[in-house]
Amino acid sequence: MSLPRYQELAQTLSQRIQAGEWAPGERLPSLRELCTAERLSMATAKRALELLQDQGLVQVRPQSGIFVAEPARAAASGRAAESAVLPEVNELRHLRERMLGLMQLAEQPLPVALQMAGPSAALLPAEAMARSIARLLRREPALLAEGAPLAGLPVLREALAERLRQQDVAARADSLLITQGATEALSLALRALTQPGDKVLIESPVYFGLHQTLASLQLQPIELPCSAESGLSPEAVEQALQDWPEIRCLVLTPNFQNPLGALMPDEAKRRLLRVAEAHELPIIEDDIFGDLHFGKTRPRPLKAWDRDDRVLLCASVSKTLGPSCQIGWCLSERHAKALAGLKLSASLGGGALMQRLLADWLRDGQYEAQLARLRKTLAAQSARYVQALRRHFGARVDVQQPPGGMLLWLRLARGVDSIALLKQALPLGLSFSPGTVFSAQGRHAHCLRLNIGRPFDEEVDQALSQLAALLPLAPGSRR
Structure with missing residues (x-):
């Protein structure tokens, strides 16, 4: 046609x-x-x-x-770094201070801020969203004062369910709960499955916000090593369940894991589900980066192979539409009623305006168009960041270009303290997330995470060169 x-x-x-x-x-x-x-x-x-x-x-x-159109550029100068009120980075060594410390760091006017996982404003469709909101309000001004139902607007739940069905997930609108971002979705899922004191199986390294959530719910994390190539090993999960049969659930990110960027192969996803079924283990799947694949085909969520409603699928659009669109969801037919009841005591239904905007964008193709642009840009930026890191660091860094997402995980020499390195980098106007914050046990101290959602330019290249200069030379090399 x-x-x-x-x-x-x-x-x-x-x-x-x-x-x-x-x-x-x-x-x-x-x-x-x-x-x-x-x-x-x-x-x-x-x-x-x-x-x-x-x-x-x-x-x-x-x-x-x-x-x-020209990409927007934030004109940050060296003076911004000098005038920033820098937080005490040693506090990042303490679990309960990490999230607050990193958020305070994000508020500083640093020229090259690479510590958070989100796209630069230049990569977000702000103007298009503003026009859509204006059109919506011209037609329905009452949206500005309307609240959404507890479970979310029906039109949004149906649009999301249809999109999930395209990913081979058996999704029904009435099994979807709309949340205030992915963090609330994960927190509600954990509350539905656990009680204070329970053990929860997680990846290591893993997103520092998950550690904060587990601590606030008084849950005990059991960390399993995660591979940058293929994610969490189903066999390691099975061994952990034999060692700790009291584990209540598993939390993982099979698609472009944070911070590694790992993609779990489909066969490993199927094996993992078989292990979970044998041990009657519930799984909380975080698929927040699943849409940001660099290849032709979106990887299917683990939930696509779930035939007994064992997986609670959580995600959000905050990484693709920006922080002003903090809309997430949790999909679970078995736990739908419990999740809604827990949300009732947390945040109610939220506003209707942004939910309507997202529903419209899902239906008219604008969300897919934004994804296509963002994926193309991130894939190109990922390659440029990796090339620059290898050029400046040489043998002193182990970094792989991930198949999706917006994060790079750098492994430096054993003995490097990435928190001490951050303390040296901040006066230069550069920030990153030190590896220690991705483990409750203080592991991964010689690693760090970079956000490639910031467009690569000469300023970034120079900052990475300065960072490399802070490290000792590799044996046999010259400055």
Whole structure:
């Protein structure tokens, strides 16, 4: 079936922009010129322009014309780093201080801040979201004052369920609970499955926020080593269950694990489920990075092979649409009622406006368009970061380019203290997450995590060069 005429024009112009016919910041033909050249009506040309705006490809400057969009750049200077009130990084060695310390660090005006896991504002569709919100409010101004039902707007739950079914997950809208981001989804899932004092099996290294959540719920983490190549080993899980039969549940991220970026192979996912079934072990799956694959096909969640509703699937759009869209969800038919009851005591239903925005974007393809742009950018940035790290660090770093996500895990020489290294890097305007914060036991001290959601540029390259200069030379090498 042929596309509508305005979509054909938008597609043609998009291809010409991507081919470099017009450079970023260059003026495009006017609407009148497009109408004449393409023999179109003004209304058709305007619709094509709106579509290109929503895709973030063009910008309209009043009384100036239409221009190819340029990536936004934060103009941070060295003075910003000097004026920053830097936190006491040694506090990151203490489990209960880590999350607060890293959040305080994120609030500092550092030129190269790479410690949090999120995309730069330049990679987010802020203008398109603003236009969508404006259109929504023009039609339904009451949305600004409306709250969503406890479980979330039905239209959003159905749109998410349909998207999950496309990933081979048996999802029903009434089994989905909308949450205030993935952190709340994970917390509710843990509360539904455990009691204070219970043991919970987790990956190591693992996202520092999970450690904070476990500590707040008075749960005991059992850490299992996780491979950067294939994630958590099903055989290691089976051995752990034999050693600690009282373990209540497993929490893991099979797709682009945080911080390793590991992708668990499909066969390992199937084996893991067989182990869980044999031991009647519930699993909480965090799939927050699953949409950010660099290959052609999205990896299926572990939940896709779940036939007895053993897996509670949690995710969010905060990594793809930004922190202003803190919408997450938890999928579980078996525990749906318990999860909703727990949410009632936590955060109620939230606002309706952003849920409606996400539902509309899921249905009209704008969310998929944003994902396609973000995946392409992150894949390119990942390669540039890895190349720069290998160029500056040489044999002193072990780093692999992940198949998705927005994180790089660096292994340095044994004996390196990444918290001490961070203390040296902060006055230079560079921040990162030291490896120690990814373990309750203080492991991975010689490692660190970088966020590649910040566009790679000369400033980043120089910062990585300065970081490398802080480390001792590898045997046999020269400065």
